[in-house]
Amino acid sequence: MLSSPARRIVPRARRIRGLGCYRTERPVGPIELDLARNEGPAPDAALARAVAERSRELMRRYPDTDELRGLLAKRHGVDPAWVLITAGADDALMRAALAVLDPGCEALLTTPAFEMLRRYVRLAGAAPVEVPWLEGAYPLPDVSGLIGPRTRMIVVVSPNNPTGGVAEARHLRALSRAAPAALLLVDLAYVEFADQDLTPCVLGLPNALAVRTFSKAWGLAGLRVGYVLGRPEVVEALRAAGSPYAVSSISAAIAAERLRRDEDAVMAFVERVRSERDALTGLLTELGAAPLPSQANFVLVRVRNARGLWASLGRCGIAVRIFPGDPLLRDWVRISCPGEPHAFDRLVRALRRTLGCRKGYAGHDRRAT
Template identity: 45%
Template sequence: MSAYRVASALAPTDLKLAGNEGIGPDPALLQELVAEGTEVLRCYPSNTALQRAIARWLELDPEQVLLTAGGDEGLDRICRWALRQGGHAILPWPGFEMTRRYLDLTTAEVERVAWTEHRLPIEAMLAAVRPETRLVVVTSPNNPTGGTATAEDLQRLREAAPQAVLLVDLAYAEFAKADLTAAALSLPRTIVVRTFSKAWGLAGCRVGYLLGQPEDIAALAAVGGPYPVAGPSLALAQKRLAEGQATMRAAVAATRLRRDQLFAQLQVLGWKPRPSEANFVCCEPPDPLEARDRLAGMGIAVRAWPDQQGLQSLLRIGCPTDDAGQQRLLRALRIVAQPEALLFDMDGVLADVSQSYRRCVIETARSYGVQVDTETIQAAKERGGLNNDWVLTQALLAEQGIERSLEEVTQRFEEIYQGSPEAPGLRRTESLIGGAETRARLQRLAARFPLAIVTGRPRADALRFLREEQIADAFRCVVALEDAPNKPQPDPLLRARDELGVERAWMIGDTVDDITAARAAGCLPIGFRAPAEALLRAGAACVLNCLSEVEARLT
């Protein structure tokens, strides 16, 4: 067994929707921790106060409550306790990955029952019960699908397997239409798992709790450490429970509304969302891994399971915790799934400039007595901020102690690039990458989407290349050096989008600056041909090698 790891995209993200964290508490809660003083750090913690507070809230005896290090530790305790002598366990699947991992660490035979619809597969679970069944797992709402069980389901399972422990994981209960806690606790040999991580917004504190009959809770206390939750976490959770119930309920109501909006958006996109009663929506896009990476390109982290059996077709999207995040998510979904336009960088994407611009950098530097190679140029491009080759050349000279004005460097560069009647310039070495095939592909794309060029070239050079390569008619607009601040600023992409009259666009570029500009402009950044890792770490959704791959992703 390998360690738990979330498979994530390389692109950096700042809107974290992969972990289902809830809306956080008021920052003033941290001041309460300061008021506790250093004794909360110095002393071993006591669970008693929070245990009693939870019992009062749920109208239980304190001996029916056991605090754990998040719901995860509670699941671990239950699996080890119920299956300490092996036996047989029933696990609806897909389900929570950590439950599956804890079960696999026991000697029990684990039987997975397919959970494909919203409702718990109760008939299949009942059919799976054997005399040696020692544990039956029910997660409601289910993670990662959002499906649910009913009180009747629990009753039927309890009657069918009276010898087994019934594990009822209610980590997302606050978001559901019905809270099954009371129904579960009315049944013998039934343990409920709850948490402060989701609706209460304290995932970082790692505070969970188990509920059950006193004799079962006492047995579970014996199979773990005496201090499962740190003192600061206990203090924060107790204060949150005492003063935060109204804000928690308001946060749950807001989350339910955002969940419904998200579900509706996914339906429009054809991503096959599943009904959910949690704080996330699970869906089945055409390619979940690609969908995850595209959203990462927009700075949004969601969850896919490329290596998990039974989960490869799923994508789980957590609900944002505020309205700004919600609008950003809904807009990003439309951009990644339904682009209205395509924006192309020119050099390195359409124009082969390996023997023109790159060579001009080398020759201009050589004219000042500085040796530069293509690897040095590529490394500088990958650092970002040097999209303009005149500026790049000046910077490479400065690194070697040669300080020259940009005007002087530009003039010498242009003499080499443009040439003269006596000495043809290096610009004449340029050609259309892919030749006739690219020309035809651009025409097909132009028939479906408005296309634009967004380049750091002077306008005259850009238009000349388009004319000479017979692709000018494929592009409705050209945004060049003179038209806006250069990439990595978003301005040229925003201008292109405005000129095309669209809101949703993909940007195809081969430099870090292209990717940075695309993300800042709210366009999907598609890397092209350059060393993939640098572009992915800069924020590209993917890195493609030819225009046919772009076209394939638009089908």
């Protein structure tokens, strides 16, 4: 219970009214295999050693991300002025909202999607306008039909989290043409796992930004390193909308070293995840559940008892993601692909025990969605 002074201090501004803190439900008990957060592979210890020689100097200096910016600019064939290093993709998404949205404006989003997106829109004082997209093709007609004079931003997440669905280049081009005065913000956090990289398409559009991250395929979630790619005048607006030193020098140095030395290992991990994703989809179908096609590093599956499956896997030491606060996803479970043979075998055995022996957890017919 808040005291009277605390009630006066804690803001009642419309921008945060009704917004709780970001939390995910965790199973009770020890978890040895965390498949709830879509994290990537742990880098080799040699990566940290390579940066350790410079760490004392990096720690005492204010952050400088020019080295990483240069590497990413070269990688994507742009000038460094087109690149902004951010504290994960989350920082990039919030900067975009703060840079282009005002009270009275609207941002078009699909739902379900990364839940922080609507929060960032509201923190900027704008209104999120949501279009359902649970499965199937990207709903271009529905999104385009809502573009109006108050539309200042359109967000496309591809592959989408938590469904794994993807947009296509033609969708982005159509949205860019339909809303030339709006920012087309394309969240590509999981793009390494997709069939098509939409980054070149985004870079060719006059009003679009691509958001990328080192948290997923590159396995650096704990360092909080993401980046924005786009036209310099738009990137500068995002630079002004956040901290000037958002990413530590040590995080940026490790990310740069990861880019230089580990691309082959990362791509091998991506191929392993794609193989596991296909196998997991087949297994879940075989066991009577209803998985969605995915191009991310996870599979979203509809089951009869989502919480029961979550709890049963938790007792096996495996964490997966459920969405009890979202009516659209109450019957769905998101399962990350570990990208490691022994871990995947453990997941398969646990799913066979839970879904195979207790049919009450599976058996949903996707035709009912």
